[in-house]
Amino acid sequence: MSSLAAQNSAREAAPAAGAAPGTTQGPPPRRRVAFVPTLVLLLGAVYCLLPVAWVVMAATKSGKELFSTLTLLPGTGFADNLADLTAYRDGIYWQWMGNSALYAGLGALLSTAVSAVSGYALAVYRFRGRETVFNILLAGVLMPPVILAIPQYLLLAKADLTDSYASVLLPLVLSPYGVYLGRIYATAAVPADVVEAGRMDGAGEWRIFARIGLPMMVPGLVTIFLFQFVAIWNNFLLPYIMLSDDEKFPMTLGLFTLLAQGNSQPALYTLVITGSLLAIVPLIALFLVIQRFWSLDLLSGAVKS
Amino acid sequence: MQFTMRRRLVATSIAVALGATTLAACSSDSDGKDAADSGPVSLTYWAWAPGMDKVAAIWNKGPGKEAGIQVTVKKQASGDELVTKIITAAKAKKAPDLVQAEYQAIPTLVSNDVLADITDEVKGTKDKFAPGIWQQVTLGTDSAYALPQDSGPLMFYYREDLFKKYELTVPTTWDEFAETARKLKKEDSSKALTTFSANDSGQFAGLAQQAGAKWWTTEGQKWKVSIDDAATKKVADFWGGLVEEGAIDNQPMYTPAWNKALNTGKQIAWVSAVWAPGVLTTGAPDTAGKWAMAPLPQWSKGENATGSWGGSSTGITNDSQHKEAAAKFATWLNTDEEALAAMVKEGGIYPAATAAQTGGALSKAPDFFSNQPDFYTKAAEIAKTTAPSAWGPNVNVAYTTFKDAFGKAAKAKSKAQFESALTAMQDDTVTDMKKQGFEVAE
Structure with a gap:
């Protein structure tokens, strides 16, 4: 699931790559890892992924856990949430x-x-x-x-x-x-x-x-x-x-x-x-x-x- | 060359067809609307309270079947957006027969010609409601524009166990309330009695109501706005003072942090309405059985008044072809014992009708307050003391300014800013009313 989300977000982050080449200046160094573009891309990915991660994690929490446990820790209620959602007003x-x-x-x-x-x-x-x-x-x-x-x-x-x-x-x-x-x-x-x-x-x-x-x-x-x-x-x-x-x-x-x-x-x-x-x-x-x-x-x- | 001509024609017509797709929608004939009054009357009802369809089903099977009136509930999302949606629908003459409307939205809906005057249709229901509640559906006139459905009288909720631990007494006046807040701060500076939050204007409006404020009134054909009257000033100063000296917290309600503060006992009291148990159940699940409810503190000893936070009514629109039938349903819904019991059970609302505020599903305290078995008996006593309120046609504007200006003032912890925020609320409201074309008395 999260890998799917990762791909999706990576695509959204892609435009950030367009900005990256401008930040490296001078003649392009060969065989060197382009740190700045990589960093920009990583930041972009984190920026896009964090809310998705929040939703994924929060969806696994029961109502009791939602506001009382650590934000990015998985909870124990995903199956119940799913059942409740399906049961809500006859599906x-x-x-x-x-x-x-x-x-x-x-x-x-x-x-x-x-x-x-x-x-x-x-x-x-x-x-x-x-x-x-x-x-x-x-x-x-x-x-x-x-x-x-x-x-x-x-x-x-x-x-x-x-x-x-x-x-x-x-x-x-x-x-x-x-x-x-x-x-x-x-x-x-x-x-x-x-x-x-x-x-x-x-x-x-x-x-x-x-x-x-x-x-x-x-x-x-x-x-x-x-x-x-x-x-x-x-x-x-x-x-x-x-x-x-x-x-x-x-x-x-x-x-x-x-x-x-x-x-x-x-x-x-x-x-x-x-x-x-x-x-x-x-x-x-x-x-x-x-x-x-x-x-x-x-x-x-x-x-x- | 003939071919080119034909080609051109085809091409042009394709391009023109684009525009036609949208136009086609409006040219189709609108016949078959509203079959004549043969057979049962069918009504539509926009409501947001959960389980309303089940309540309507009781009507459709029982009294509605006898009277030949069938009601279909179309569930909506509550809030200011719904008011806009209803007004838009009414402009297109497509409004439903019945709508659930919050009390403060009634003047807006009346001034936009959405709600019908149903004085004659609902005669004889007035004494089933507390006077302060009934006054909200009449807008202070002799007419009635809706029937009260549910109400939210304000009360004082506190952690019984922690009050004992810090040897605090339940405040009966606002002065005692301030003293309690200060005493708690002295005992344990990491705790706060409660918070002042600007993110739900209804609470502040209810507190002002208790102090006797009348924000909108009419003088002949003119509106009079007095949001910055003495009573409201007193309320704003009181809370501004507590925030400035640090006796209470200044963080907003209904945030995860707030839930946590209630759940862990960092905040030990909450000025809220009768529906608070539901919010506490989800927000502070670990504190079940540790809370208690008391009447709202008063401005001077011996007084006995409260305000309301939230609550809604059932209105009938001018678009309805069957106003009388709709009124029959609305009356049944809000005064019949079986209907009210079903609304309490299915929708979890607190009924506006006085007779239904105890007994039935409300004969037992909410699970969260199992330690206070007489919860609803006490609540009904308090509900009777609801002070009248006076809403105007642009409550939404006043509320928006409240959120902005008071939010900033609370953040800045400045009593002076609380005062200027109130002035801003008054000014913005008056300016907007003038812009909308209302005559406003200075």
Whole structure:
């Protein structure tokens, strides 16, 4: 478990490596351990790992041990916590987990599809208004989704769609950032020559997209899918505004209701901590599984240049 | 060239389709809303207390079935965010029929046209509640905007064993309270009677309430804000003084460190509400059976008043198509013996209805207080003395400033800063109300 977490965090820490080369100066010494970059990386790893370690350790503590034993010592209550969590209101936690998977899986899939089609269209075709459409989308990238949640709620309320699965999925289908990435990636990965060659051979536009463009875009689409999946999995405000029925809640919202039950009720810390730990497991698993698709990047390339 | 034209068209329509996905959502027709009043009325109820669905199930099987009224509970997370969510839902005309609302949120919900005036629907329930509690759902008028559900009268909790050990007597006035704190410091400087914490504004509001403060009142069509009135000043000075001289601690509540301080006996008392046993059970598990509860110290001998910390009510929204049916359920929920007993059992709440404050699940002391068998009898006596409170339409703003300003003052251990923090609370609240367009009397 902790090794999985370690890998995940190591990836998050990776950007720190970018800063490291600048810190070593002068001609690069050969065969010498680069202490400064290693140190920076280690610090970054510790910084990212410590909270994860806290969650892992705290999840093993019973309610009695949680605040009274040493922070990073394992407790004895993990099995009990798990059982309590599963028993809580007839296993509604797993319902939330399933909902999160549905929102994130289906939402990311739909949004990747839209991003692929529109990114390809924006990259390959020249038409009037193309740049305008693209610039509007760029403005959308700069707009934090948080401020859109309430207008989206009011719109969906007019269509009587609030408090339904669709109310959370629909606003997520169009992701400006996804379309932006789609276009950038299509421009880089789908050479105009290949498209032209397809036309010469008599393929229709849809066929060129589906058989030639799309396979070339796969690594980029995987990235978009992952971005969207993680964003939706962690999303809070949109479902918070849209949903009132707690059987449709995603994980984030469900755990929040466990914390806030009015001040006459102690917060269910142990359940929330155990629940949060389980909630990151699917994300880590997804990263590990999907990671391999990124390497396809190297294989693509159909024209000499 | 025809092909290029067609290609362009396809491309354009794809790009346009992007925008349409979001628009499509609002163009679909909204028919089939609210079937006419045939068959049983179905109501939705947003609540956060645990086990509310089980209480509603009792209604749905029994009295609700007879009356043809079915209630569905949709569990929410409590807090200020819920108030925002309800207001947003009401703007879209999608608010549920019934909502659980904290007392201090009622004015906000009324001024946003969310809660309906249910004076006629709940006639005859007034005398089932302590006057100080009832006053919170009427906002000091002759109307009623909600029914009291649960309450949190303030009390004084202390470690019985350690009080004996240090030969301390249970304080009955705040002067004695200060003396007790000083005496304990002298006996053992590593201990503190309690702490002043700025991270839950409800406690301070309750203490001010006990001293007779009325933070928001109306004068004709205008609001009057008096958060920095004499009564509140007295409370702020008292606690500021104790913090400045070091007689009590200044660390916040509800932190792991605080839990530890209670669990190990570093802090030996806590001014809290009737629901404290639950918090102590999880926070200080090793001290079971060592605590006792007493009435809150008074400002002068012979007085008998307490404030409240927390508590909530059941309101009915203007969006509800079936206000009368909703009122029937709300009345049953908050006055019927069976309903109240179920709420106590399933939700662990302390009922606002006076008759339900003893007996039933409350006939036995909480496990944590097994050494004090008359816990709830005593609590019910105290609950009757709850002083009225006066909430306004922007309690959240006052509370936010409280947390910031008093938090800093406590950290600085400065009595003078406690005073200026109170002024800041008053000023911020008035400024915000004016900005929101309320008329405020100076």
